Amino acid sequence: MNKPKNKHSWDISEKPSTQTKLGILRQVFDMWLTIWNAPNQYWVKELYVIDLFAGRGIYIDNGRSVYGSPLIFLDVISDKLPKLRKGLKVKIFAVEKDENNFYDLTMNIKKFIKEHPQIVNVINVKCYPEDCNIAIQKILKEIENNTKCPLFVLIDPYGIKIKKTTLEPIIKLENPKDILLNYILEGVRRTVGIAKKEHSGASLNIREIGSLRTLRDFLGDSIDITNGNGTNDYEILEQYVKSLFIPGDLIVVGYDMKYPNRDDILYFLLFASRKVEITDIVKDIYARTKEKQDPTLFGIESQKTNIFTMHPKIQSIERKSLLYKSEVEYGHWTINHIEGCVHGCRFPCYAYMMSKKFGRVTNMNEWRKIKIVGNALILLEKEIKKFYGELDRVHLCFMTDPFMYDKDRNTLIPEIKNLTLKIIEMLNMNNIRVTTLTKGQYPDEMLDEKFLKSNEYGITLVSLNEQFKQNYEPYSAPYGVRIDSIKRLHKKGHKTWVSIEPYPTPNLDSSALKIENLLNEIGFVDKIIFGKINYNVQSTKFKDNDSFYKTISKTIITFCEKHKIKYHIKSGTPYSKRQTEDIFATTNVK
Numbered sequence: 001m002n003k004p005k006n007k008h009s010w011d012i013s014e015k016p017s018t019q020t021k022l023g024i025l026r027q028v029f030d031m032w033l034t035i036w037n038a039p040n041q042y043w044v045k046e047l048y049v050i051d052l053f054a055g056r057g058i059y060i061d062n063g064r065s066v067y068g069s070p071l072i073f074l075d076v077i078s079d080k081l082p083k084l085r086k087g088l089k090v091k092i093f094a095v096e097k098d099e100n101n102f103y104d105l106t107m108n109i110k111k112f113i114k115e116h117p118q119i120v121n122v123i124n125v126k127c128y129p130e131d132c133n134i135a136i137q138k139i140l141k142e143i144e145n146n147t148k149c150p151l152f153v154l155i156d157p158y159g160i161k162i163k164k165t166t167l168e169p170i171i172k173l174e175n176p177k178d179i180l181l182n183y184i185l186e187g188v189r190r191t192v193g194i195a196k197k198e199h200s201g202a203s204l205n206i207r208e209i210g211s212l213r214t215l216r217d218f219l220g221d222s223i224d225i226t227n228g229n230g231t232n233d234y235e236i237l238e239q240y241v242k243s244l245f246i247p248g249d250l251i252v253v254g255y256d257m258k259y260p261n262r263d264d265i266l267y268f269l270l271f272a273s274r275k276v277e278i279t280d281i282v283k284d285i286y287a288r289t290k291e292k293q294d295p296t297l298f299g300i301e302s303q304k305t306n307i308f309t310m311h312p313k314i315q316s317i318e319r320k321s322l323l324y325k326s327e328v329e330y331g332h333w334t335i336n337h338i339e340g341c342v343h344g345c346r347f348p349c350y351a352y353m354m355s356k357k358f359g360r361v362t363n364m365n366e367w368r369k370i371k372i373v374g375n376a377l378i379l380l381e382k383e384i385k386k387f388y389g390e391l392d393r394v395h396l397c398f399m400t401d402p403f404m405y406d407k408d409r410n411t412l413i414p415e416i417k418n419l420t421l422k423i424i425e426m427l428n429m430n431n432i433r434v435t436t437l438t439k440g441q442y443p444d445e446m447l448d449e450k451f452l453k454s455n456e457y458g459i460t461l462v463s464l465n466e467q468f469k470q471n472y473e474p475y476s477a478p479y480g481v482r483i484d485s486i487k488r489l490h491k492k493g494h495k496t497w498v499s500i501e502p503y504p505t506p507n508l509d510s511s512a513l514k515i516e517n518l519l520n521e522i523g524f525v526d527k528i529i530f531g532k533i534n535y536n537v538q539s540t541k542f543k544d545n546d547s548f549y550k551t552i553s554k555t556i557i558t559f560c561e562k563h564k565i566k567y568h569i570k571s572g573t574p575y576s577k578r579q580t581e582d583i584f585a586t587t588n589v590k
Contacts (some may be wrong), residue, residue: 027071078119251274397436
């Protein structure tokens with residue numbers, strides 16, 4: 001086989017973005033192989049790796065050879081050979097359309113295998129000398145479509161020469177899949193200009209027509225870039241991710257690769273996975289890479305909050321302000337860094353009612369599609385300086401939940417958890433104490449000594465009746481999980497509290513008359529707030545409504561006084577007292 005003349009330059013000595021990309025790929029694939037090789041993944045017998053733009057396998061950096069993607073895969077596997085489970089196999093599918101590159105690719109793979117002969121017991125490599133949009137059909141026939149064969153896919157295209165219809169059948173596979181896609185922002189940006197030119201009525205030349213066809217193949221039919229919605233770079237990226245990855249229930253994080261010589265983004269290195277644990281690790285890899293290149297005041301955790309993230313349940317928004325003074329009677333300065341709530345409580349929820357009233361959402365499904373405030377930390381840093389003398393304490397949150405629980409995965413939503421922790425840390429660093437209230441759970445990170453002991457951590461708990469929970473708050477954390485999370489904090493010396501509001505009438509909850517059962521579960525807390533249910537038609541029809549709440553309020557007061565627990569009965573509920581309204585002040589009266 002004679003080697004064709006290679007027309008491409010593979011020297012990356014002056015391409016820091018490529019060097020960074022290769023470094024990230026190695027870390028991500030190493031992590032991926034480690035996870036699926038773990039002892040608890042004993043059921044995994046075969047792994048698949050697809051590289052749709054494999055290149056020649058070797059780059060040049062200041063005269064020395066540097067592995068490209070296909071040889072990075074082989075090198076990582078070779079390094080782990082002594083630790084790989086017996087019988088584990090890895091099938092690699094490498095696609096390269098360019099004849100010159102394909103020749104070099106096959107030669108470089110053969111050379112690597114010759115130098116590492118033991119790897120042949122583990123790997124099987126197949127190379128395809130054709131367009132990846134065609135080759136993918138052959139590759140999919142080679143793959144067992146089942147949950148026992150994890151799949152790693154790398155798409156690092158030349159420009160935007162990958163069709164959306166090529167990726168969709170991969171995403172629909174049952175296999176656990178992790179996808180690393182180089183979204184060439186510059187390629188999209190350049191071609192969008194042609195689309196706008198055509199939309200204006202101008203005629204296009206043959207080359208422009210071809211470029212526009214390539215853009216439409218890449219983005220798919222569902223994204224209209226000429227209708228005024230989504231005509232900037234970031235909006236098109238969001239639409240692309242939503243239309244491609246989100247329907248597959250994939251969480252996406254993105255590394256914004258900058259140009260080496262100007263403050264602009266060249267491409268986004270998107271990573272998509274169904275596993276929260278894996279996307280968290282990749283996000284950490286991205287953040288550490290960024291922090292190494294451009295150190296910040298708040299370090300890696302701060303970098304994480306600025307990384308592009310799209311969850312099947314999360315979108316990102318920006319606000320002009322964050323801190324505000326709440327009118328809730330025991331409230332004070334407050335932050336709502338999320339819009340909406342996945343818990344979707346049906347009491348009905350006051351926050352949902354207000355959001356619906358003011359047109360932010362139209363129904364419960366929209367309310368549960370949460371939006372995270374992407375610039376929250378930037379705003380908070382500015383507003384702490386602005387209001388510093390007034391900020392004695394800040395509450396999270398009255399119009400949302402700071403530790404939302406993902407019922408489908410039985411864990412906290414990581415993006416919300418991480419941002420909440422960073423907000424608390426920033427406030428505490430400035431000696432501003434925090435109160436929190438959740439129907440989720442408190443993560444172990446809250447036990448870190450960097451958080452002020454004067455913080456007060458609360459849960460909402462209005463029942464122990466599972467049927468009531470299913471009817472009115474089906475997506476929140478289990479009752480026991482909530483109680484255990486504040487019990488752990490209490491045992492470590494942190495202040496804890498419970499909001500028993502909105503407390504249901506017996507026609508809504510058959511166990512409501514036995515509030516002693518609930519109180520006995522939370523007798524270790526420092527404070528209790530109690531309030532009756534409002535806005536519920538069925539509750540108002542309960543014939544002994546006033547008498548019922550008098551009895552329950554009195555029971556709570558007696559219990560709290562006996563156990564030396566501070567309490568507040570909310571306004572509108574029998575036995576409410578104004579002098580207990582500011583229960584979270586430094587000093588307060590029972």
